[in-house]
Amino acid sequence: MDHQSxxxxxxxxxxxxxxxxxxxxxxxxxxSVSPNHFGMAVVGLDGRVAMVGDACTxxxxxxxxxxxxxxMALRSEGDSLWQRxxxxxxxxxxxxxxxLESEQGKPRNxxxxxxxxxxxxxxxxxxxxxxxxxxxxxxxxxxxxxxxxNLAVSQSERATCDRNAAMAHFIRSFGNLHNPVEQxxxxxxxxxxxxxxxxxxxxxxxxxxxxxxxPWSDEVLLTQSLAKRINALMLTCGTYDSAGDFAFRVxxxxxxxxxxxxxxxxxxxxxxxxxxxxxxESGNSHAGSLALEMxxxxxxxxxx
Ligand code: GLN
Numbered sequence: 001m002d003h004q005s006x007x008x009x010x011x012x013x014x015x016x017x018x019x020x021x022x023x024x025x026x027x028x029x030x031x032s033v034s035p036n037h038f039g040m041a042v043v044g045l046d047g048r049v050a051m052v053g054d055a056c057t058x059x060x061x062x063x064x065x066x067x068x069x070x071x072m073a074l075r076s077e078g079d080s081l082w083q084r085x086x087x088x089x090x091x092x093x094x095x096x097x098x099x100l101e102s103e104q105g106k107p108r109n110x111x112x113x114x115x116x117x118x119x120x121x122x123x124x125x126x127x128x129x130x131x132x133x134x135x136x137x138x139x140x141x142x143x144x145x146x147x148x149x150n151l152a153v154s155q156s157e158r159a160t161c162d163r164n165a166a167m168a169h170f171i172r173s174f175g176n177l178h179n180p181v182e183q184x185x186x187x188x189x190x191x192x193x194x195x196x197x198x199x200x201x202x203x204x205x206x207x208x209x210x211x212x213x214x215p216w217s218d219e220v221l222l223t224q225s226l227a228k229r230i231n232a233l234m235l236t237c238g239t240y241d242s243a244g245d246f247a248f249r250v251x252x253x254x255x256x257x258x259x260x261x262x263x264x265x266x267x268x269x270x271x272x273x274x275x276x277x278x279x280x281e282s283g284n285s286h287a288g289s290l291a292l293e294m295x296x297x298x299x300x301x302x303x304x
Contacts, residue, residue: 086108
């Protein structure tokens with residue numbers, strides 16, 4: 001079945017699942033987003049775009065930013081990054097502090113908050129204006145110069161991010177954060193507050209389906225080996241504490257955010273993004289996860 005036919009069928013069947021779950025409310029500015037949105041886009045490596053529902057509406061990418069921040073940090077640090085961040089699933093919620101003490105401030109992986117704070121610290125060391133460096137990277141990947149972060153969302157998270165602040169101070173006490181905590185948190189909250197649509201994100205992630213090369217310009221963004229490793233990390237750690245269940249049900253490398261977005265990809269074929277703000281307990285979009293499961297079932301595609 002082709003991508004657009006699969007999306008049309010998903011649209012028919014997903015309706016009862018839309019709005020089931022809870023919109024993230026611990027970031028006050030996100031609590032007012034309607035749970036009833038649903039959008040999905042698939043961008044093929046041949047440039048063809050399939051979409052359905054609210055696929056062109058921008059939403060808060062939240063932890064999906066961790067994927068692109070990691071790509072930027074790996075581009076500058078290469079494999080030395082792994083001295084500061086691990087690559088094992090954590091088996092704990094994305095904002096947990098529990099392993100940091102026994103593991104001396106080295107976060108389990110770059111997709112939990114602790115790991116993303118270390119990655120953000122690296123970007124702070126490498127760029128004069130690290131929040132805009134990420135925005136510019138996303139503009140380039142999606143070929144969309146109007147991408148921005150939402151100031152109200154970043155300020156709302158920044159004013160209430162005590163838990164991430166505790167984590168950052170703790171990591172710094174082990175010497176694994178080099179810049180001032182305040183600067184790292186400002187940057188982190190702005191990265192999370194970037195707004196993009198499903199079409200823009202599906203396009204932005206497609207280089208990971210193309211061995212690290214931009215499918216349209218052929219620019220090498222990551223070596224083939226690093227691109228493969230990021231895909232492995234997405235599969236094992238990209239959907240919080242449900243990564244095992246997600247791999248079982250969907251079978252694709254993916255990264256989710258509490259704004260309700262999930263990006264995924266099929267190697268050599270396409271980038272995918274789905275958005276529906278109501279989340280299941282682990283923080284993944286309920287309808288979004290289900291839609292991706294339907295997509296791989298309908299098309300018969302997976303990485304296995
Ligand atoms: N900004 C959110 C936080 O730090 C991102 C979390 C997420 O999307 N899982 O809590």
